[in-house]
Structure formats: C-alpha cells, structure tokens
Amino acid sequence: MHTCLDLLAQSDSSLQEALVGEMRRQSTGIELIPSENYTYPEVLCLLGSVFTNKYAEGYPGRRYYGGQEFTDVIENMARERACAVFGAEHANVQPLSGSPMNQAVYLGLLEPGDTILAMDLSHGGHLTHGAPVSHMGKLFQFIRYKTDPATGAIDMDEVMSLAKKHRPKLVLTGYTSYPRDMDYAAFKAVADSVGALTMTDASHYAGMVAGGAMMNPFDAGFDVVTTTSHKSLRGPRGGIILCRKDLAARIDKSVFPGLQGGPHMNVIAAIAYTMKRAAEPAFREYAAHVVSNAKALAARLMELGADLITGGTDNHMLVMNTQTTYGINGREAEEALDAAGITVNKQIVPDDPNPPLRPSGIRVGTPAATTRGMGNSDMTQLADWMHEILQHPNNTGRIAEIKRDVEHFCAQFPVPGIDMTDLDLNS
Numbered sequence: 001m002h003t004c005l006d007l008l009a010q011s012d013s014s015l016q017e018a019l020v021g022e023m024r025r026q027s028t029g030i031e032l033i034p035s036e037n038y039t040y041p042e043v044l045c046l047l048g049s050v051f052t053n054k055y056a057e058g059y060p061g062r063r064y065y066g067g068q069e070f071t072d073v074i075e076n077m078a079r080e081r082a083c084a085v086f087g088a089e090h091a092n093v094q095p096l097s098g099s100p101m102n103q104a105v106y107l108g109l110l111e112p113g114d115t116i117l118a119m120d121l122s123h124g125g126h127l128t129h130g131a132p133v134s135h136m137g138k139l140f141q142f143i144r145y146k147t148d149p150a151t152g153a154i155d156m157d158e159v160m161s162l163a164k165k166h167r168p169k170l171v172l173t174g175y176t177s178y179p180r181d182m183d184y185a186a187f188k189a190v191a192d193s194v195g196a197l198t199m200t201d202a203s204h205y206a207g208m209v210a211g212g213a214m215m216n217p218f219d220a221g222f223d224v225v226t227t228t229s230h231k232s233l234r235g236p237r238g239g240i241i242l243c244r245k246d247l248a249a250r251i252d253k254s255v256f257p258g259l260q261g262g263p264h265m266n267v268i269a270a271i272a273y274t275m276k277r278a279a280e281p282a283f284r285e286y287a288a289h290v291v292s293n294a295k296a297l298a299a300r301l302m303e304l305g306a307d308l309i310t311g312g313t314d315n316h317m318l319v320m321n322t323q324t325t326y327g328i329n330g331r332e333a334e335e336a337l338d339a340a341g342i343t344v345n346k347q348i349v350p351d352d353p354n355p356p357l358r359p360s361g362i363r364v365g366t367p368a369a370t371t372r373g374m375g376n377s378d379m380t381q382l383a384d385w386m387h388e389i390l391q392h393p394n395n396t397g398r399i400a401e402i403k404r405d406v407e408h409f410c411a412q413f414p415v416p417g418i419d420m421t422d423l424d425l426n427s
C-alpha cells in the first residue's frame with residue numbers, strides 16, 4: 001500500500017488519513033462479522049491495476065470493444081478455475097456483486113410472476129431471496145419457508161408441503177444467518193416432486209464448499225449455485241454464477257446485456273487469482289479451521305450460558321439471541337462489543353418481535369479471524385471477553401481495559417495486506 005499512501009499524501013491528505021484510519025481499525029480490532037474477511041495482498045494489487053481502465057462488454061471472444069487480448073485471458077482463467085473449484089459445468093464471473101447475481105438468475109431462468117420457494121428473511125434468508133421490500137419480492141411470487149421453532153433447524157416437511165401447495169418454478173436454498181449445513185438431497189427431492197429448478201446462494205459458505213468443509217450442492221444434482229467472492233472465499237467484492245451447461249446461454253444473456261453493462265475487469269482478474277488459491281491444499285486447511293474455530297467459539301459461549309440459534313454451529317457462524325441471554329438487544333450488544341474493538345453485527349432472529357435496527361440478536365463469524373491465524377484457544381479468549389462485555393455493557397471503564405487487551409492480542413496476528421509501519425503515518 002506504500003504507493004497508494006504516498007500518492008495520496010501528495011494529492012489528498014484527508015483521504016489518506018481516512019485510509020490509514022481504516023487500516024488501523026482493521027489491524028487493532030477483531031473482525032467477527034461472518035460475511036467479512038481479509039483478502040489477499042495480490043487481490044488488493046489486482047483491484048488497483050490497469051484492468052480497471054478497460055471496457056469489455058460481452059464475453060471472451062465476443063466483445064463489443066477492441067483491445068481484449070488480456071481481458072479475455074483473465075476472464076477465461078476466472079471461469080475455468082471457478083468451474084474446477086466447484087465442479088461446475090459453466091461459470092459467469094461478471095455479476096457486480098451478490099444482488100445483481102441472484103437477480104440475473106431469476107430473470108434469466110424464470111418469467112415475472114413465477115413462484116420461488118425460499119427462506120424467510122428473519123429465519124436466515126437474504127433480502128434478494130424475496131423479502132417484500134426488495135424489487136425481486138415485487139417481481140416474483142416468493143413463498144417463504146421457516147425454521148422449526150423447537151430446534152431452530154429448517155423444517156423439510158414444511159418445505160415439501162409448501163412446494164406441493166404452491167408449485168414453485170425454483171426452489172432456492174442458502175442463507176445469510178443460519179448456522180448449519182443444508183440437506184441438498186432433500187431440497188432436490190422437493191424440487192423434483194414439482195418439476196422445479198434448484199438453486200443455492202452459497203455466498204456465505206462458498207469458501208467451505210470449495211475447501212471441502214461443507215457439502216457441495218452440485219453433488220446432489222443442483223442446477224445453479226451463486227456466490228459472492230469476498231466472504232469466506234477471501235476474494236474481491238464480486239459475484240459468480242455456476243450452472244449446468246444447458247442453462248449457460250440463458251444465464252450469460254441475463255447478466256449481459258440483460259442486467260449489466262461493462263464488467264469490472266479488475267475484479268475479474270482478482271477472482272481468477274482467488275480461484276487459484278481456493279484450489280490449493282492450504283485452502284482446505286483454512287476452510288476446516290474456519291469451522292473448528294466457529295465450533296470452539298460457540299462451545300465456550302454456550303458454556304457461559306449463551307442462547308445460540310440451533311444450539312451451536314456446523315459452519316462459520318453463530319447467531320446469538322442477546323435478548324434472552326443478556327437482556328440486551330442486538331444493537332446494544334454490537335455497540336458494547338465495538339467499544340472494545342470486537343466487531344459483530346446486530347441480527348434479527350426467527351420471528352423477531354423487534355425491528356431490524358434494534359433486533360434481538362447478533363451474528364458472529366470466524367472467516368476473518370481465521371485468516372489472521374487465530375486458533376481454537378484464541379476463540380475461548382474471545383468468548384470470555386464477549387461474555388464479560390455483554391454481561392456489563394455499560395461498564396465503560398472495564399470495556400476500555402478490554403479494548404487495550406484486544407489491541408495487544410491483535411498485534412500477534414498481522415492482517416494480510418496491511419504493513420504495520422504504515423500505521424505510524426498519522427498517529
């Protein structure tokens with residue numbers, strides 16, 4: 001980052017100051033938002049590369065502008081590597097991020113007004129899975145399945161009965177706030193029983209699928225898998241649609257020219273790099289470690305009395321009901337932890353009686369902490385700090401002490417891509 005900081009020092013010192021501030025925040029605090037991660041230094045380099053200058057509407061070999069000899073190389077590389085990592089027949093790496101990625105699938109494979117069976121937002125689904133406030137929720141007829149109140153797990157009997165009743169054209173799995181793996185074979189059976197297509201939005205857990213630590217929906221015969229590239233995969237902020245070969249033309253046409261214009265070629269270069277890393281043996285170790293860290297964190301928090309949705313985790317995240325555990329809402333919990341340099345996000349829980357900006361819980365995840373090299377015993381320390389803070393969220397003196405301990409602890413775990421000597425610049 002030297003060049004960037006040096007350049008900004010000459011031309012925009014206010015921006016340089018904010019950048020150094022963010023670098024310091026990321027280095028001295030513990031990132032536990034399950035959808036965040038620290039990307040590779042090579043990804044930061046490619047994002048800031050001259051590929052950002054290039055327009056490349058179309059696809060490799062079929063572009064609407066000249067000068068594509070290198071953009072074609074990187075896009076083909078990204079597509080081929082993504083197919084190899086996930087065992088897919090076709091990949092589209094142009095979606096600008098997660099929302100257009102999912103929209104492109106619905107618009108490419110369905111007609112407006114068609115029915116989609118997907119997970120309810122408050123039970124862990126995503127806005128693009130048909131929340132009434134989303135444009136997709138207005139354009140398509142979404143039927144929402146929920147989790148079983150007794151276990152917190154998806155109720156497959158309910159999924160089957162909703163499918164029989166509403167006969168969806170698409171059965172959608174995937175989540176942003178649910179701490180378990182999916183029974184893809186059961187979802188496929190539901191879809192087959194009504195002749196529906198199957199899709200998983202694996203954005204949160206694609207890193208664990210790539211690394212073999214969670215199940216791969218294609219093994220159960222799924223038609224489409226979507227994923228953002230910046231969460232557990234550690235890549236740039238982008239989207240990838242993986243699908244069967246016979247759906248490829250409809251998907252590609254839906255992304256461009258249906259929904260988007262020029263692809264972000266700097267992001268596609270970075271996705272190519274991310275897929276190379278995801279295929280390496282070290283990534284398998286990383287994926288397993290993310291899950292073992294989440295289990296260690298969950299185990300210690302539960303030992304201390306935490307009420308976790310589904311009573312634990314099989315993936316990279318846990319969802320805690322802070323209202324029932326500590327008598328505080330998710331916003332109060334998020335703010336108290338933030339004051340100690342521990343970053344989580346407030347989260348609605350199933351059928352939450354509270355509104356989204358003051359929900360009943362928080363979401364906690366381990367991809368970023370694992371990237372920094374934190375291990376199972378570090379998770380115990382983290383849980384102990386979290387418990388103490390959440391028990392006494394107004395004890396500002398003690399929280400300030402914990403913040404100092406957190407900073408000291410974090411100094412052992414450098415953030416990839418951040419040179420600590422840069423942080424002295426504006427201190």
Ligand code: DSN
Nearest residue numbers: 034035098126176204
């Ligand atoms: N914002 C992402 C998440 O945190 O889960 C999903 O889009």
